[in-house]
Amino acid sequence: MSATYRPVSWNHNKIVYDAILLIAVAVYLWIFIQVSPALHPTAAQIDGDILRMRAYGSCAFLMLSFILCIGPLARLDPRWLPVLYNRRHFGVLTCAVALMHAWYVLGWYFAFSPVDPFVALLSSNTSFARIAGFPFELFGILALAILLVLAATSHDFWLSFLTPPVWKAMHMSLYAGYTAIVLHLALGPLMAQANAALAIVVAFSVVSVAGLHLAAAVQGAAQDRDVAQAAASSPWISAGLISDLTEGRGRVVRVKGGESIAVFRHGGRISALANACAHQNGPLGEGRIVEGCVTCPWHGFQYRPEDGCAPPPFTEKLATYRVRLEDGHVLVDPRANPPGTYVEPVVIAGDAR
Structure with a gap:
């Protein structure tokens, strides 16, 4: 970057x-x-x-x-x-x-x-x-x-x-x-x-x-159908089990309308932000956490996972999403917060990282 x-x-x-x-x-x-x-x-x-x-x-x-x-x-x-x-x-x-x-x-x-x-x-x-x-x-x-x-x-x-x-x-x-x-x-x-x-x-x-x-x-059409069916039963979308998330890595969750969310596990906490990098729409969910920031795999642009903001002196901002844990599952609210909105990361109980 x-x-x-x-x-x-x-x-x-x-x-x-x-x-x-x-x-x-x-x-x-x-x-x-x-x-x-x-x-x-x-x-x-x-x-x-x-x-x-x-x-x-x-x-x-x-x-x-x-x-x-x-x-x-x-x-x-x-x-x-x-x-x-x-x-x-x-x-x-x-x-x-x-x-x-x-x-x-x-x-x-x-x-x-x-x-x-x-x-x-x-x-x-x-x-x-x-x-x-x-x-x-x-x-x-x-x-x-x-x-x-x-x-x-x-x-x-x-x-x-x-x-x-x-x-x-x-x-x-x-x-x-x-x-x-x-x-x-x-x-x-x-x-x-x-x-x-x-x-x-x-x-x-x-x-x-x-x-x-x-x-x-x-x-992609099949994935959109699955998302639509899941959204019909609950407004929150499943991002899989906690154990499915790798420390420092992302997981992409598709939402209705073709958009997608990047869910990251970092330091025993979970955050979610828009999957499209502000630079060239790179897939952030396929990147990783580097020095506390989500790092785009395409060109290295970085964002803080809790508020979607690029670290100074950069000014790019991404939308963030609320996350909750339920019976070992990670659930994401598909309704996006305004770009740069701080969302308290969800702490994984028993993870002392």
């Missing part, structure tokens, strides 16, 4: 994450460019620039497909959460790989054009009236433009400057960018080449993205 903006904030986990990401991209490109020609005689006959063009293009598509799978995967299985926490770096690298693809496209197809390569790219194909031969390049340009905007605004400054709702809405355009890339492939390489492998990869990627989002939505 920082009171000032920094160009890039790294910690040990982020360094490891970025290193693995860079190595994976480098290995993929090396295999595609160096190994595939030896395995496929037809690939050996392709010009080196075209091979690199395809390598970077396919890599960017696969990376973007995986990025869109991270969210639902993390909701379905918490073991994916470490990947979710650092996906902004993933997105910026995806944009860089896509730029390399565009660079080789311009360098190969339009390097000797009598007009500017960018003008030639936009004017060389105007067959809008038919599917076969449709200027698929436009979809690629749209996707690249979206990736550039999202990469350029990924820093915390833009989140604060644009406000979280606007920033979030802007970054949801990634789905439009993915749709544009799929159309770019469908109307371009898939139509021009009889490449079964490419068709299978594209189809598998699209089905995986759509299928995982559907599975996560079904799971």
Whole structure:
């Protein structure tokens, strides 16, 4: 957590994450460019620039497909959460790989054009009236433009400057960018080449993205139904048994309407506050208590569990919730207190921490 903006904030986990990401991209490109020609005689006959063009293009598509799978995967299985926490770096690298693809496209197809390569790219194909031969390049340009905007605004400054709702809405355009890339492939390489492998990869990627989002939505709907049924019998929501709560760790409790509450056991006491971090809506309930404060697992923003306030000099505040114990169960009042409201933590009898 920082009171000032920094160009890039790294910690040990982020360094490891970025290193693995860079190595994976480098290995993929090396295999595609160096190994595939030896395995496929037809690939050996392709010009080196075209091979690199395809390598970077396919890599960017696969990376973007995986990025869109991270969210639902993390909701379905918490073991994916470490990947979710650092996906902004993933997105910026995806944009860089896509730029390399565009660079080789311009360098190969339009390097000797009598007009500017960018003008030639936009004017060389105007067959809008038919599917076969449709200027698929436009979809690629749209996707690249979206990736550039999202990469350029990924820093915390833009989140604060644009406000979280606007920033979030802007970054949801990634789905439009993915749709544009799929159309770019469908109307371009898939139509021009009889490449079964490419068709299978594209189809598998699209089905995986759509299928995982559907599975996560079904799971979320089932959880909402359970919450609604519990709320019908009692205004207080069960957060499980006291023994289910781990010291210094959180537990996420869903409430009607899709919101969620983070319940923490700390020092023999129990407190509850809003699960969404004020920074980027990070899942506080998946974080832990560090030096007496709930610490967001995404970027380290901290809040006091008893009043939801960030420690000075920070000014962020979160809503808090009342908690009570009943027959060994932890119950939470789903009616939120105003952000920054102090709520006396519930003391666990017999816990002398």
